[in-house]
Structure formats: structure tokens, C-alpha cells
Amino acid sequence: MAAPNEFYQFSIISALMDGVASHGIPISSVLAHGDHGLGTFLQMNGEMIVLDGDVYQMKSDGTTTHIATPQDTITPFASVTRFQPTSTTRATVSSKQDLSALLTRLFPAAKNHFLAIRMDGVFKSVNVRTAGGQREPREKMPAVANRQTVHTFEAARGTIIGFRAPEYVMGINVAGDHMHFINEDRKSGGHILAFETEGDVDVKVAQLSKFHLDLPTEDDEFNEASLVGDAQGIHAVEG
Template sequence: MACNEVFQYSIVSALMDGVATHGTPIARVLAQGDHGLGTFRNMVGEMIVVDGEVYQMKADGSVVHISNPEETVTPFATVTRFRPTMHTRISLTGKEDLEALLTRLFPAAKNHFLAVRMDGVFRRIHFRTAGGQISPREGMVDVCARQTVHSFEGVKGTIFGFRCPQYVMGINVAGDHMHFITDDRQRGGHILAFETEGEVDVAAAQMSNFHLELPTEDDEFNQATLVLQAQGIKAVEG
């Protein structure tokens, strides 16, 4: 994969239908990118890929480094070989500020993908983590209904992820989808709200090449209805 191209394994609609028993080794995903997010087998926690390392965010908000990516499986992941084309420093009061900033910096990117990273101190940050399926084929709406929300103040770390265009809803998550990890790599989760403590470093890149790999030899995927559940995706992804 070249820099600033999107690689994705499976689709979000499959997670909505509970397709999460199988997948692909995370090592295969890492071969395609060093910046990204996703989940793990049975949707047990969420995935962070930052600086080429993979971390698992657990339901209690703790983070575990994945030291054996060859043996650990993901049913869904999105990554890129991130090389930012824009840098700025700015103070942001929340997700709406970030959305406006990215729109201003990339005015022609409405129908393209963006990769985003912010490093700095956050005055407040709210994130959630999910504990995983309690039965096979349990859908993501039910899994996330048991999510745990965590809040921190004055914490240093990294917010990162993607903006995806509206037409990929169901394939991915349309809009801004961000995760957070602390500088010490001990805590993290899916961003619900944040506010920076002064200015933070923001880096981003626009991407126009999208590579999708679908599961093979996976009965769950082959039997899933994969009908777009736009409202359910919006509800679980916040």
C-alpha cells in the first residue's frame, strides 16, 4: 500500500449483523498501514493502530498492547500508511470544532477520505468502550448497549481516526470516527466528546484511493443480510 491510501477489511454492516467470530490476522492489516482503528474477534474491545503498534481498548477503559499480531484476529479494521499533508496548532472545544476545522482545511474533500491525528493535552475527554458479544451473531447495537463511558480531565494523549464520505455509510462509518489513547498507552476508547487544554497539534491528509477486502470462507458473512442500518450505526458510533 502506498502512503495515504485506505485499506479496509470487511464492512461495518457485517458488525451490525454480528459477523465477528472470524476475521484476518492483525499482522496482515499492519502490513497495509500504521494508523487506524477497528475491533477484535467477537467485538471484544476496540482497536487502536497508532505509530504502527496495535492496542486493544478493554471495557474498563484500560489498554493492552498486542504483541502477537500474527495470532490475533480482527473481523473489521481500517488503516492507512499515514503521512500528513497538513499541520496546524489550534484550540478546539469539541467534535463540532474539529468537523469545521477539517472542512475549512480540506474544502474539496467532501467526497474523499481524511486521516486525522491530534496530539496534546485535553481539558476534558469522554470516551466509551464495549465489552464484546455475549452470544454468537449478537449485533453491534446490542453489544454497544452495554458500553461503559469514561471521563478524564487534564489528560495528555492522542485522538486519531478518519473522516469518511456519506456514500460509504454501511461500508464504513460516514463522518468523523475517532479513538483516543493516553500518552502512556494505558487508557483509551471511542471518542464521544472532548475539549483541548489550549492548542494541540493537528495533522491530516486527504485520501482518494480506497481498498476493500471482504471475508472469504466465512459462513457468518456469507449468510448475513447486510442491509444498511444507518440509524443504528449513527447510534453506536456517536
């Protein structure tokens, strides 16, 4: 079992940008490293959230599926940690920017470290997007994102989880705060574009200082990808 609060990642975000999404590893291999995380599925078909060790696929049609057999489901990109919060508080959070300021206040010496984030409670509104997947092999992520579906949930009880990544990993991961939402009944959610809490919610955070990266092997898509850093493109896609 992985130690708590170590960041594990399979593949890199620049690979998704270049359309590398036809192969990967079983999600069960990712879960060996953590119980809290984000990712996607083959052909970028939907958003992944790993919550308390359970994996859910949030699809562009608005449905959410629990992945009951993670050993049989492949991910081309995922990041997880075995979450053990080192800071727990209650706070009203009016926006992604407000959360960013809160995280900086809670962890002023963590500018160049990863943070793992979890919020539980009632959200006044949550605006999410879900990717519909590639239409052909190697279709790049910006083209996939152009067909994303956007949903807004109001007075929604649920959980937001994610990570803050430092600027120097942009292209390897998504620098800044990257989060997904799933509602309490685990039937809907997606990649966070904007949110606002309904009063105080529980905010749990941990600082991560160990980073383990596994790259795809025997994957022609990955081997032939340019993997040129595109910070502006990643920010545009990941919101």
C-alpha cells in the first residue's frame, strides 16, 4: 500500500493534449497508489473521480457510472494520492478564486508543492463540463473539448476533490487548482468550471512533497507525440 500523501500520476497532460488516449493501464494499478484523485478514460470519454477508493465515470450525457471492476477498465491519464488531510476547516467559498486564496492562507509555504483538496457540503451552484470523447484516434484534446457538455447544478449536496499543482509541472500536470465534482447520490458531476458554496462546507487539505510519475511504454501514440508544452492551450481546455 502506498504511503499517505504521496502524489502518483500515470502519463502527462501534454499527451492528452496531443491526443494520446488509446492505451493506458488498468485503473486498479492506479488505485494501488491512492484513493483520491482525477483522470479520464480511453478516448477521453468522460471525467474520472476517485473518491474514498471508488471510481466513477462522469459522461457527457449527464450520467455517472460506478466502475465496479477497475481491473478491467483502462485509463490513459490519472493522478491520485492516499489522502490523509493535514488541515481541516469549515469555510464559505464564493468561487474558485476564493478557494485559491484560502489554500494559500492555509499553506503559505506550499507555493511549490502539490496540495490535495476535498470539500464536502452543499453548493449553491456548481458549473461543470464533461468531455464526450475522441471521434478518431489521436484527435487532440482541444478538439474534443470543443464538443464538451456543460451542466449547472443548484443547491447540490456533494463533494469536490482535486489537486493544486505548482507552476513548474505545467505540461506534466495542470498547474493551478484542478477539481472534479460529484453529487451525494453519485449520479452526476464533472470537471469544475465554477462553483459557490451554500454557507460553510468542510474543507480538507494535505500538502504533498513526493511525486511519482509513470510514463506509457510500448505506445506508438505516446512515442510519436510532440509533447510540446502549451500552457495557454492547457489553461483553455482545463478551465
